Amino acid sequence: MRITIIGVGMLGGSFGMAVRKAGAAELVAGVDLDRATLDRARERGAIDAGYLDPAEGVAGADLVVLAAPVRSILEMLPGLAPLLGRETILFDLGSTKEAIVSAVAGLAGIRRYVGGHPMAGTEHAGIEYADDGLLREATFALVPPSGVDEGAVELLTDLVRRIGARPVVISAERHDRIVSVTSHLPYLLSVVLALAAENLAREESRTGEFAASGYRDTTRLAASNVRVMADICLSNRGPLLRAVEEARRLLDGLAEQIEQGNETELVRMLTEAKESRASASGERSTD
């Protein structure tokens, strides 16, 4: 199998490294906007060959993987469609799925498409941060649109397993709803914390000295790539706004118990959060 990865940054590069390490492809080609990135991707073992021209890069590919921010993927699709072979499978690693699935459905020329989303990443961007172990043990969503052939889904399920990730076949709608709560809402609340601390720091010069590990952990996501995250927020608008509404409701509930000094109910809510977090993260509760 010949695989072409379009976009060899942190995620595309990590995917390429994992595929090459697993020996899951005869050739991994990379397409990117500048030669230096392609050279570095080859040096780091993410690709076998680099192309600036997408037409050259995808020629003869069995699988084309789009590893770019959601909006870049949406912008690339119309130009890419005519370049794909009849049997070529198009795959993407975009963070939201409904917008991409819909765009693909509206294009002639893309016969075999499956959406993808590995639940792994860091706040860093660029090929230097690519890591062949990034996707290991990660949940890897596979989102087959209605009508796609079983063969394409099977090939990708197998590929995901071979690179050590855990395939989960799921609809775009369910995927987008889940990640709005588990990924995108955490990002927005992380942004809220960073902005609140910044506003305080304007009046209170010692703020920075009090930002300890709790603050650093909860604001780590705020350091994510802004372009990538703005795309995600705007392309997953509906589910994300519902998640924000839920967060507001929960925050109001907590504030109400604090305001009224209702310790029993406050402790109940905090305990529920602690236990839920312990079970969701697979970590044991320590007291």
Add this chain to the structure above:
Amino acid sequence: MRITIIGVGMLGGSFGMAVRKAGAAELVAGVDLDRATLDRARERGAIDAGYLDPAEGVAGADLVVLAAPVRSILEMLPGLAPLLGRETILFDLGSTKEAIVSAVAGLAGIRRYVGGHPMAGTEHAGIEYADDGLLREATFALVPPSGVDEGAVELLTDLVRRIGARPVVISAERHDRIVSVTSHLPYLLSVVLALAAENLAREESRTGEFAASGYRDTTRLAASNVRVMADICLSNRGPLLRAVEEARRLLDGLAEQIEQGNETELVRMLTEAKESRASASGERSTD
């Protein structure tokens, strides 16, 4: 100098270990509710001697350190006051300061009190999690009430330096306002995320599989000791409710830009958060 630590859990134990390691006291005594904890604290090098009876434990102490949840400290103070010698300095490591400073001011018999709060901790509780390096490089707030002698503040400033932490002398009001934003709001938003994910998981069985590192980091604080955190929320009610109000305002602002598809303003806010976070945490921005 003889130091007595009341409460040899994660924080009190870490303080004792650091003091002993630095050779900053001739004797570190510990007081706790059960013998097994005291024995373990001695085995772990946190104390030289353990006492179940506070009167015995504090007898002859130059410095008494209260390392307990805020409300436990408030409950202990009246019984402790008559046990303190004329020159004994009372110190505490509670997470909020105004409530404790006020309580001490209302008690006869406590002549020398300084509040303290090391900006270090983990979500874990108990002597097993004590660590002699926990306080190293940490900001350590020292909160002298009006009227306390300079000697007491100097002794504590010196002690904090000797254990490798960074003393910051600050008023209770300023301290409580800062930590409401840098510590307590992050905790509440972490709780909100854990509860939102739990509510989703009731309807959507695959939620847990999608909880990746971003979710785990942003919800780590939700795993904190509930008793400790409920005390903090209720004893820092005013500043915390104002911080929640600010968070709500910021979240509404972000949601509004997302709803209206106002990319320019959304990107501006996300960029501000990213840059602010990078400077506050001393980490460099990666793109």
